[in-house]
Amino acid sequence: MAARSSIRDVAERAAVSVGTVSNFLNDTKPIAPATAERIRAAIDELGFIPNAAVRVMQGARSPALAFLVPDLSNPFLAEVSRGIEDVALERGHIVITCNTDGDLDREQRFAQVLAEMRVAGAITMAMTAEGEPLQLVKDSGARVVLVGAHSDEYISVNIDNPLAGYLAMQHLLERGHRRCVFFGGPGAAPQIAERLDGIQEAIRVAGASVEITRFDAAGNDMASRLRAAETLLDDLDGATAAICANDLLALALETAALRRGLRIPQDLAIIGYDDIDDSISAVVPLTSVHHSGRELGAHAAALALGLDEDLRPVSPPRLVVREST
Amino acid sequence: MAARSSIRDVAERAAVSVGTVSNFLNDTKPIAPATAERIRAAIDELGFIPNAAVRVMQGARSPALAFLVPDLSNPFLAEVSRGIEDVALERGHIVITCNTDGDLDREQRFAQVLAEMRVAGAITMAMTAEGEPLQLVKDSGARVVLVGAHSDEYISVNIDNPLAGYLAMQHLLERGHRRCVFFGGPGAAPQIAERLDGIQEAIRVAGASVEITRFDAAGNDMASRLRAAETLLDDLDGATAAICANDLLALALETAALRRGLRIPQDLAIIGYDDIDDSISAVVPLTSVHHSGRELGAHAAALALGLDEDLRPVSPPRLVVREST
DNA sequence: ATGAAAGCGCTAACAG
DNA sequence: CTGTTAGCGCTTTCAT
Numbered sequence: 218m219a220a221r222s223s224i225r226d227v228a229e230r231a232a233v234s235v236g237t238v239s240n241f242l243n244d245t246k247p248i249a250p251a252t253a254e255r256i257r258a259a260i261d262e263l264g265f266i267p268n269a270a271v272r273v274m275q276g277a278r279s280p281a282l283a284f285l286v287p288d289l290s291n292p293f294l295a296e297v298s299r300g301i302e303d304v305a306l307e308r309g310h311i312v313i314t315c316n317t318d319g320d321l322d323r324e325q326r327f328a329q330v331l332a333e334m335r336v337a338g339a340i341t342m343a344m345t346a347e348g349e350p351l352q353l354v355k356d357s358g359a360r361v362v363l364v365g366a367h368s369d370e371y372i373s374v375n376i377d378n379p380l381a382g383y384l385a386m387q388h389l390l391e392r393g394h395r396r397c398v399f400f401g402g403p404g405a406a407p408q409i410a411e412r413l414d415g416i417q418e419a420i421r422v423a424g425a426s427v428e429i430t431r432f433d434a435a436g437n438d439m440a441s442r443l444r445a446a447e448t449l450l451d452d453l454d455g456a457t458a459a460i461c462a463n464d465l466l467a468l469a470l471e472t473a474a475l476r477r478g479l480r481i482p483q484d485l486a487i488i489g490y491d492d493i494d495d496s497i498s499a500v501v502p503l504t505s506v507h508h509s510g511r512e513l514g515a516h517a518a519a520l521a522l523g524l525d526e527d528l529r530p531v532s533p534p535r536l537v538v539r540e541s542t
Numbered sequence: 543m544a545a546r547s548s549i550r551d552v553a554e555r556a557a558v559s560v561g562t563v564s565n566f567l568n569d570t571k572p573i574a575p576a577t578a579e580r581i582r583a584a585i586d587e588l589g590f591i592p593n594a595a596v597r598v599m600q601g602a603r604s605p606a607l608a609f610l611v612p613d614l615s616n617p618f619l620a621e622v623s624r625g626i627e628d629v630a631l632e633r634g635h636i637v638i639t640c641n642t643d644g645d646l647d648r649e650q651r652f653a654q655v656l657a658e659m660r661v662a663g664a665i666t667m668a669m670t671a672e673g674e675p676l677q678l679v680k681d682s683g684a685r686v687v688l689v690g691a692h693s694d695e696y697i698s699v700n701i702d703n704p705l706a707g708y709l710a711m712q713h714l715l716e717r718g719h720r721r722c723v724f725f726g727g728p729g730a731a732p733q734i735a736e737r738l739d740g741i742q743e744a745i746r747v748a749g750a751s752v753e754i755t756r757f758d759a760a761g762n763d764m765a766s767r768l769r770a771a772e773t774l775l776d777d778l779d780g781a782t783a784a785i786c787a788n789d790l791l792a793l794a795l796e797t798a799a800l801r802r803g804l805r806i807p808q809d810l811a812i813i814g815y816d817d818i819d820d821s822i823s824a825v826v827p828l829t830s831v832h833h834s835g836r837e838l839g840a841h842a843a844a845l846a847l848g849l850d851e852d853l854r855p856v857s858p859p860r861l862v863v864r865e866s867t
Numbered sequence: 868a869t870g871a872a873a874g875c876g877c878t879a880a881c882a883g
Numbered sequence: 884c885t886g887t888t889a890g891c892g893c894t895t896t897c898a899t
Contacts, residue, residue, distance in 0.1 A: 266658060270599040271875085292615060327636065334636075494765075560887095561877095564879085592877080596877045
């Protein structure tokens with residue numbers, strides 16, 4: 218089993234030259250039916266599996282796409298990853314997922330391996346995007362795509378964050394809320410800033426006067442989110458609505474509120490972001506700003522594979538109103 | 543950028559032979575400090591990045607480990623994947639995640655690419671494990687590891703499923719439950735069967751007489767789970783406790799129950815399986831049978847990388863009692 | 868339609 | 884300690 222057979226073995230067994238086998242394998246030149254049949258048989262009998270590394274060695278890119286994320290345990294990112302995988306597999310590529318944990322050193326080590334592997338492309342949501350690690354991968358010849366961040370150096374796909382913020386705030390305004398909290402988490406600072414802009418814009422347009430206080434969870438785990446939610450609830454200070462940076466935070470907040478006996482949305486309205494699958498399973502189904510992670514991922518993958526053409530823009534975020542507002 | 547430089551360019555620029563550069567790169571033979579310095583400089587100036595594909599072509603395995611899962615959006619599987627990644631990265635390997643969706647054809651296509659890439663190993667939870675696709679990867683020379691399934695043909699890591707079932711049932715028995723439902727989902731049939739055995743065993747040992755009815759969700763998404771939970775609740779037929787095949791199902795059931803105004807655990811006790819992070823954020827925190835996905839993954843990865851030695855058994859499942867029972 | 872042969876970038880065995 | 888060189892498995896001209 219360990220002793221793999223090579224194209225030469227196949228050639229011998231089929232009594233043809235290696236060149237012919239190669240042409241058969243890659244469908245590069247027409248092959249006489251009889252010859253093809255013999256080759257096919259030889260491959261079969263030998264259990265021959267072509268070695269993709271050779272092509273890569275000769276200058277081609279590896280059939281791999283890298284996805285660098287802070288943490289795939291975020292369901293939204295998992296969705297993005299599925300989107301990437303969908304178009305990758307379609308083109309015979311596979312996806313290498315790298316959880317950086319936001320750790321520069323970890324990212325560096327990943328980058329090194331990816332560069333040496335000559336991955337075809339790298340997609341990242343890492344906020345350290347501008348740093349050295351990615352540059353290494355790019356220097357290796359990979360197409361680097363940034364998701365959710367702008368950059369002059371790299372291709373990028375973006376969500377309309379200001380619009381997302383705008384939609385959320387507009388909705389809250391319509392419901393009469395005038396004192397809100399923004400519940401954030403670690404990371405994603407640029408995106409959050411953009412959304413905050415959209416929120417302010419909505420307030421301006423409505424000619425309203427709204428106060429937004431901000432709370433942040435410290436960690437990327439449920440315990441941290443729950444803890445932060447408790448503090449938020451303790452210091453509510455008259456706020457009647459909460460805009461959350463993602464559904465995970467919103468879910469934590471809802472749970473904390475429900476446990477205290479608050480009624481949602483009467484006592485506190487909650488609006489999330491991402492519209493992950495879980496948001497419908499909250500006891501009070503979550504209102505959320507939807508945007509398709511799958512689509513975003515697919516788009517990024519297309520870019521990373523150089524399929525720039527016929528690429529329609531990612532659909533804009535939209536509000537999904539459920540019962541938490 | 544696209545014109546990568548080769549080891550020969552480095553050798554020339556450093557005025558040494560390629561062999562010496564190779565020895566420097568791989569630390570295979572001692573190099574004079576002065577020479578090393580020149581090589582280092584040359585590499586730097588040229589932006590040389592070694593091509594890992596060459597090693598693979600020469601018979602070595604690719605620095606990649608494949609993880610084939612039905613669907614990584616399951617948080618527990620995401621954890622397993624993190625465990626795999628932890629030990630992989632430590633050894634300079636990266637992880638290729640393949641969401642099979644339980645689709646044989648998809649799995650086949652993944653397998654083909656993985657085999658041609660000569661991945662070092664493949665870890666799978668796919669239930670189609672015994673089928674052709676995996677065999678292909680194995681034939682390519684990869685070490686194949688099965689997680690959560692027994693097999694003569696492949697190495698495997700297992701959770702003590704009977705014990706897990708036993709623990710859950712024993713706990714319910716102590717709480718006085720005599721009529722229970724088992725809430726399952728698609729896939730994982732063998733594991734569920736084993737747990738059912740453990741459940742029966744607990745009943746036998748306690749000398750009790752318990753009736754277990756079974757319900758299954760149809761899909762792997764929250765909507766399906768919720769729908770199944772509703773049916774389950776409609777046909778409760780006197781059952782006072784539910785054992786769920788995983789926490790996602792348990793969470794869905796809890797939500798459905800809470801929405802109907804049922805009290806948990808007074809009206810219905812719920813016990814989950816996996817102890818995912820979300821289980822603490824349920825309105826009524828979930829009692830669950832805990833087992834570390836991360837540890838399981840790490841174990842599997844060690845096996846897949848041939849680090850068989852010093853491998854202690856995976857820690858047994860344990861009951862984490864919270865408020866849902 | 869098929870064959871022969873020159874590499875691709877690098878490692879490893881051998882010489883010096 | 885350093886240089887030379889023969890491949891590794893395959894693609895790709897260039898012939899035939």
